[in-house]
Amino acid sequence: MTKALFICYTRCSTCAKARAWLDAHGIAYTERDIKGDNPGVDELAAWHRASGLPIRRFFNTSGQLYRAMKLKDRLPDMTDDEMIALLATDGMLVKRPLLIVPSSDGGEPTVLVGFRQAEWEDRLL
Template sequence: MQQNSGLPARKLFNTSGQAYRAGGFGERLKSMDDDAMIAALAADGLLVKRPIFTRGALVLVGFSADAYARARLSAL
């Protein structure tokens, strides 16, 4: 999913969530590699930015009206 989104792993984190703040991820992400980030996201679903939309190879993370509109137009 992360690869199909085209985003770096750090962009998959819900930076405004309690789990992110309580876990000190603002500082921890600076020294984590992608594998460690993905493992942290898999271990605690509250760290994951939402919504996540998938359709085939298309993955949209977070909400962007423009991104959703472009995805809709590309499906026509």
């Protein structure tokens, strides 16, 4: 299997749990710090498309920046493209961890947003 891309924030306890889960299950990954290497518009758009999730699920709704920017009130009036552009401005707006697992047949990758152990087990094992 090609290595997954694990996008996380090093000081995030949920990311630490997800990393431990990946290690315990022998899933190879390359780690990328979301604060130092924020996903860009093209990456976010591709992951959004592949995930099948609403773009709002990519927002870190419990983050300080999300609250400071009052995004709960602003997002309903934004288009998907506007939300993706906003996410690309600061990694702290993006829900983490993100796990992008390339498809073995060259198709769309598996994209997991946030760490929910049952979902990761279902999708990856």
